[in-house]
Amino acid sequence: MATVSKVINERYGVSEATAEKVLAVIDQLGYQSSLIASSLRRKSTGVIGVLVAEFEPYSAELLKGISAALDGTGYELLAHAGRSGAHNHSGWERRSLSRLGHTLIDGAIVVTPSMIITDETTIPVVAIDPHTGPDGPMTVDADNVTGARLAVDHLVGLGHRRIAFLGGRPDLRSAALREKGFREALYDAGLSVSSDLIRVGGYHPELAEAPARELLSLPAEERPTAVFAANDISAIKVIEVAESLGLRVPEDLSVIGFDNVPEARDATPPLTTVAQPLHEMGRSALELLLELLEGKQTERHLRLPAELIERSSTAPPAA
CATH class of the missing domain: 3.40.50.2300 (Response regulator)
Known part of the structure; x- marks a missing residue:
């Protein structure tokens, strides 16, 4: 035991030949120290x-x-x-x-x-x-605030005025900061923030489905023309819900996410997003x-x- 311990911990007092034998047995047994x-x-x-x-x-x-x-x-x-x-x-x-x-x-x-x-x-x-x-x-x-502002500025620049926000987990500061950026960008663009167009998606696709369906099932004149989701996975769920309701993305609805995970690039259509590094x-x-x-x-x-x-x-x- 002492000899093996010395070899494993590279301590002196063991001959080269003995050390080689111990290392060979370690390799044979696949031994790992605890x-x-x-x-x-x-x-x-x-x-x-x-x-x-x-x-x-x-x-x-x-x-x-x-x-x-x-x-x-x-x-x-x-x-x-x-x-x-x-x-x-x-x-x-x-x-x-x-x-x-x-x-x-x-x-x-x-x-x-x-x-x-x-x-x-x-x-x-x-x-x-x-x-x-x-x-x-x-x-x-x-920079969650600036990232959210980039998303909204992009949608406003395209001509959207009824922009919905599908937020993240209420217990995370990132979710609050992204909503803050969303509100600030709308205010700076001279647009009002409608509580009817804000929902909590929880950063999880299962939690995002119901609020996404609520937003996209509004009457045509009240329905958002664009949705900014606080993460990509929720945004992809919005696209899936839109398709199930007969809405085309981006012809009938623009969708933008946040994170830039690989799934965003591979979505159908590929998802516009705010990339975190x-x-x-x-x-x-x-x-x-x-x-x-x-x-x-x-x-x-x-x-x-x-x-x-x-x-x-x-x-x-x-x-």
Whole structure:
């Protein structure tokens, strides 16, 4: 046991021939040391945790950015989905951090937390799309207000005047900021904000279907000519609902989303959207976390720009 331990941990006191025999058996058996045992002995695991409520297109794109940036750092990646129940968001990150902290992971990137994560967590934490904005731990997000304004300005520029908003999760600051940008852009364009054209879609296709159907089932003179959905998956659901009601996109209805996940490009028609730099957000969050783990003083809150991506789901309204 002692000899094997010395070989695994690269300690002196074992001959080269013996070390080669031990390594050969390790390779033959596919042996891996226990993360928990290693963490107890070394006080570290060499593993970065990425905690998400669920694996969906948005978090998957962030994971790609984090994973690519992890190469060469010496750390491994553990992705953990912490939500239980169909739409039970509350408190999943606290449970996950308590379960994984110090025994399986050295630090965590938490994606769209449903609560305020305080600085008193037992391990370093960086939040992407934070719950209440720049409070608590280090954060990375996109410019949600400007992004929403870009979406509305695009629709107004095409000639739309009855523009509906399908919002995101009420518990997330990003959803509130996107609605804020939506309202500001309409106000600046001299257009009124009608409560009849605002619905909550919850950032989830199942939750977006009913409010989308309500909006598109309004009488023709009241029905919106364009819908801005607070994320791409909800926007794609709007397109599906429009098709089921006999409405053509973009001839009868323009639809624009937010995020620029791969599904937006592959939608029918391809979805006009506001792109968050998701891979860059993931990479930046990892860099901030590594600096924390090294004990460096670094920027606490990073906000990245959003960009309008024009595709085929938006066009001038029908005459």
